[in-house]
Amino acid sequence: MSVVTIERKVLEKNDELASKNRELFQHHGTFVVNIVSSPGSGKTSILERTLEHLKGKLRIAVIEGDVQTDFDAQRVAKFDVPVVQIVTNGGCHLDAKLVQDALGNIALKGIQLLVIENVGNLVCPANYDLGEHSKVVVASTTEGDDKPLKYPAMFRNASVLLVNKIDLLPYVNCNITELKNNALQINPALNVFETSCITKQGIDMWCAWLESQVKNYPLINDYPVPRKIRDSNNKQR
Amino acid sequence: MHELSVAQSIVEIIQQHIPESEWARVAAVRLKIGAVAGVVPESLEFSFQAITAESLLSHARLEIESVPFRIHCNACDVTLENEIGFAVCGTCGSTDTKILSGSELNITEIEITEPEAEML
Numbered sequence: 001m002s003v004v005t006i007e008r009k010v011l012e013k014n015d016e017l018a019s020k021n022r023e024l025f026q027h028h029g030t031f032v033v034n035i036v037s038s039p040g041s042g043k044t045s046i047l048e049r050t051l052e053h054l055k056g057k058l059r060i061a062v063i064e065g066d067v068q069t070d071f072d073a074q075r076v077a078k079f080d081v082p083v084v085q086i087v088t089n090g091g092c093h094l095d096a097k098l099v100q101d102a103l104g105n106i107a108l109k110g111i112q113l114l115v116i117e118n119v120g121n122l123v124c125p126a127n128y129d130l131g132e133h134s135k136v137v138v139a140s141t142t143e144g145d146d147k148p149l150k151y152p153a154m155f156r157n158a159s160v161l162l163v164n165k166i167d168l169l170p171y172v173n174c175n176i177t178e179l180k181n182n183a184l185q186i187n188p189a190l191n192v193f194e195t196s197c198i199t200k201q202g203i204d205m206w207c208a209w210l211e212s213q214v215k216n217y218p219l220i221n222d223y224p225v226p227r228k229i230r231d232s233n234n235k236q237r
Numbered sequence: 238m239h240e241l242s243v244a245q246s247i248v249e250i251i252q253q254h255i256p257e258s259e260w261a262r263v264a265a266v267r268l269k270i271g272a273v274a275g276v277v278p279e280s281l282e283f284s285f286q287a288i289t290a291e292s293l294l295s296h297a298r299l300e301i302e303s304v305p306f307r308i309h310c311n312a313c314d315v316t317l318e319n320e321i322g323f324a325v326c327g328t329c330g331s332t333d334t335k336i337l338s339g340s341e342l343n344i345t346e347i348e349i350t351e352p353e354a355e356m357l
Contacts, residue, residue: 186322
């Protein structure tokens with residue numbers, strides 16, 4: 001009997017590809033978020049409200065991940081942004097390779113913000129780094145207040161928690177203070193925003209966070225910037 | 238469900254260390270999995286058996302060592318364990334803590350049986 005010592009991360013191949021994706025994002029000055037949640041929390045609706053709110057302010061591209069159909073890509077395409085749909089055909093999460101392949105179909109040049117909407121699943125996507133700068137987890141009030149304790153991995157790795165469907169709070173069995181406390185026990189550094197895609201409550205705060213992060217990833221100088229930003233810069237001079 | 242992709246990654250790593258012609262000699266693959274790594278050991282064992290059933294690796298078993306979730310609190314200088322993965326100190330409530338372990342998903346060793354006389 002002999003033993004071969006290995007000491008390697010099982011998912012190191014994914015991590016290596018994720019690092020390559022991250023280098024590419026860094027090179028283009030693109031800030032990248034990976035939005036995760038259980039199915040039906042409102043990821044796509046939040047994305048729609050976000051695209052609406054940031055129209056003319058930021059240049060945005062989207063990667064949509066779904067098990068089947070390109071329905072979400074169709075919804076996003078209405079906002080006139082570059083969008084690529086990844087269909088996993090049964091796969092329960094996106095991985096760095098799928099994102100790398102999708103990046104072949106997006107011109108990142110001049111893109112300030114890339115939003116990756118992961119497959120609706122609070123378990124599996126937690127293990128797979130895609131090369132994003134921040135994970136954003138969405139938990140909606142209709143799911144109750146114990147989600148962070150049941151699915152801690154997702155909350156531990158996230159920078160932002162969006163508590164969505166806040167307008168439904170009076171009608172559902174969810175203690176919002178408890179929900180936030182549970183999440184902050186797992187990850188005290190979480191930025192928490194309460195949002196509603198119907199009343200648009202909190203969308204401005206969330207978008208302000210995105211804009212503040214984008215500033216940390218300046219585009220390379222010779223890239224053209226959106227006209228509105230250029231114009232407002234000129235006015236300031 | 239992603240245990241299937243994790244099992245696939247394990248096979249790929251075995252492939253890089255042991256030539257496929259010698260896979261029948263692989264007795265065990267040792268792993269360290271953190272308590273909050275999000276991987277269910279039973280499910281991973283099942284997935285590994287399922288994808289290796291038709292291969293020379295079908296006799297290989299997974300030996301999984303569980304690593305507890307552990308934090309160190311800088312405020313009261315204690316090291317604590319908990320199953321859920323609370324990063325807040327359970328003793329003093331401080332958020333000035335450091336996560337020490339619990340997210341591991343590592344392959345550590347492959348155990349190989351010596352070739353038997355008839356195999357030579």
